[in-house]
Amino acid sequence: MxxxxxxxxxxxxxxxxxxxxxxxxxxxxxxxxxxxxxxxxxxxxxxxxxxxxxxxxxxxxxxxxxxxxxxxxxxxxxxxxxxxxxxxxxxxxxxxxxxxxxxxxxxxxxxxxKLINVPGEEEFSGKGVSYCSLCDGPIFKDKIVAVVGGGNNGFESALFLSNYVKKIFILEFSDKVKADQENQDLVFKNKNIEVITNAKVVKIEGKVFVNSITYEDLKNNKEITLEVNGVFVEIGxxxxxxxxxxxxxxxxxxxxxxxxxxxxxxxxxxxxxxxxxxxxxxxxxxxxxxxxxxxxxxxxxxxxxx
Ligand SMILES: Cc1cc2nc3c(=O)[nH]c(=O)nc-3n(C[C@H](O)[C@H](O)[C@H](O)COP(=O)(O)OP(=O)(O)OC[C@H]3O[C@@H](n4cnc5c(N)ncnc54)[C@H](O)[C@@H]3O)c2cc1C
CATH class of the missing domain: 3.50.50.60 (FAD/NAD(P)-binding domain)
Structure with a gap:
């Protein structure tokens, strides 16, 4: 047929x-x-x-x-x-x-x-871990969030989120961000966004919802924990x-x-x-x-x- x-x-x-x-x-x-x-x-x-x-x-x-x-x-x-x-x-x-x-x-x-495959990612998916800032950004009004990924996806997500949340950390694995210059200019002049490079995400923790993200500072070989209410994985x-x-x-x-x-x-x-x-x-x-x-x-x- x-x-x-x-x-x-x-x-x-x-x-x-x-x-x-x-x-x-x-x-x-x-x-x-x-x-x-x-x-x-x-x-x-x-x-x-x-x-x-x-x-x-x-x-x-x-x-x-x-x-x-x-x-x-x-x-x-x-x-x-x-x-x-x-x-x-x-x-x-x-x-x-x-x-x-x-x-x-x-x-x-x-x-x-794409997933970051770290402990806590799956457990807190939908409970603070999101893969879509356009979809879930407004839920995090006045909260603190981390965006994983320093490419255009991550930078544009952070710019969108800055309309709602009070503080954003962008965590980028390599020593340089990969976003276009235009996105970089917008992000770097936004006082609510902090870009952290050489940051390898290690785990996401919380109780019912996310309350922290830990990354390894690859330059200094030490682990740093940030208190956040949400994690946006924006690596494509x-x-x-x-x-x-x-x-x-x-x-x-x-x-x-x-x-x-x-x-x-x-x-x-x-x-x-x-x-x-x-x-x-x-x-x-x-x-x-x-x-x-x-x-x-x-x-x-x-x-x-x-
Ligand atoms: C966690 C999350 C939250 C989201 N929240 C929102 C939101 O709030 N608002 C919004 O507008 N968008 C949201 N999105 C985005 C939205 O879900 C997608 O844009 C939308 O689902 C895309 O639809 P699609 O039909 O193109 O693809 P998909 O939804 O990916 O559907 C693809 C289909 O193809 C099937 N398929 C794939 N490969 C094969 C194959 N080889 N053989 C047979 N079948 C196959 C799959 O099983 C599936 O049924 C979200 C996405 C995610 C992941």
């Missing part, structure tokens, strides 16, 4: 693509490792999604599931390992050794935040794009290069949306928007190629 469309991933981008595709009466298959993607991992409430003052990750995932069911959409729980295109047809192979065929494919496989993302092969171009971070107008990749019929794409901001509302756009573009393609 050849589907009109295969959607890979069932996070916000994939769900949104599916909801739009079903309205175009496309015969589709959704293949995903889970439902909800990063939203399912969200431990504190989402406060920046239109229509909701607050909603927890698990509540939003439940609503996704209800919407899929209402549209008779099933998610094939599996992991995609490869995609090939031959004679105008895509062949999507999975871990369970199945191969599915379709006229068009939308990749919405998302990304995962790993996009889930390894399985795509050479059907798409990837940037240096492994994100998919796409046309923002129509979500096309370099391969006709192959679209991509959400956090797996090259993008500065990674948010639910943006991934959802791209998913919708990709489905409408895929529909146009399928109409012409069926």
């Amino acid at each position: 050849t589907y009109d469309l295969i959607i890979i991933g069932a996070g916000p981008a994939g769900i949104s693509a599916a909801v739009y595709a079903v309205r175009q009466r496309l015969n589709m298959l959704i293949i995903s490792k889970d439902i909800g993607g990063q939203v399912a991992k969200k431990a504190v409430d989402i406060e920046n999604y239109p229509g909701f003052d607050k909603i927890s990750g698990s509540e939003l995932v439940e609503l996704y599931q209800k919407q899929l069911k209402a549209n008779n959409l099933l998610v094939q729980q599996d992991e995609v390992l490869g995609i090939q295109k031959k004679d105008g047809i895509f062949f999507v192979s999975t871990k369970s050794k199945k191969v599915y065929e379709s006229i068009s494919v939308i990749i919405t496989s998302g990304a995962e935040s 993302y790993t996009p889930s794009t390894l399985f795509v092969g050479d059907l798409v171009d990837l940037n240096e971070k492994g994100e998919i290069v796409f046309d923002p107008e129509n979500l096309k990749t370099k391969t006709p019929g192959l679209f991509s949306a959400g956090d797996c794409n090259v993008s500065k901001y990674k948010q639910i509302v943006m991934a959802s928007g791209e998913g919708a756009k990709a489905a409408l573009s895929a529909y146009e393609y399928i109409k012409r190629n069926k």
Whole structure:
């Protein structure tokens, strides 16, 4: 059987693509490792999604599931390992050794935040440890926080957080920060932000919530503990794009290069949306928007190629 469309991933981008595709009466298959993607991992409430003052990750995932069911959409729980295109047809192979065929494919496989892998990181995730300052910054109003990472991610997070928190420590492992000069200028003139280089994070501690972060001062070989209420890990993302092969171009971070107008990749019929794409901001509302756009573009393609 050849589907009109295969959607890979069932996070916000994939769900949104599916909801739009079903309205175009496309015969589709959704293949995903889970439902909800990063939203399912969200431990504190989402406060920046239109229509909701607050909603927890698990509540939003439940609503996704209800919407899929209402549209008779099933998610094939599996992991995609490869995609090939031959004679105008895509062949999507999975871990369970199945191969599915379709006229068009939308990749919405998302990304995962890089971890620092220190004691306390997992234990306090959602209890003071966050991977998204844009999402969780306002929760730390008037508190003291550490931002781990002295690149653009870390510096831009610190600048955003400075609108809310009273003190920010940026901890950078190497002896120099890597942020652009423009970000450095803004950070270094902000009195509430202190940049500490040669700082290797050793552990995060607390009771119910985070109350300190300890780093090794690599210059003086001693451990220093800072009392903080929150730790923002801002050392980048790993996009889930390894399985795509050479059907798409990837940037240096492994994100998919796409046309923002129509979500096309370099391969006709192959679209991509959400956090797996090259993008500065990674948010639910943006991934959802791209998913919708990709489905409408895929529909146009399928109409012409069926
Ligand atoms: C802790 C945390 C808190 C956040 N808080 C907020 C917030 O408050 N507000 C906000 O707007 N954003 C928030 N974000 C960001 C937001 O969750 C993401 O931007 C959004 O989930 C991206 O959606 P996506 O569908 O592109 O990717 P993802 O959510 O990453 O979903 C990707 C999907 O693809 C599947 N997948 C991956 N690889 C494969 C494969 N090979 N085969 C099959 N399936 C695959 C995954 O299982 C998953 O279902 C947060 C992120 C994190 C990690």
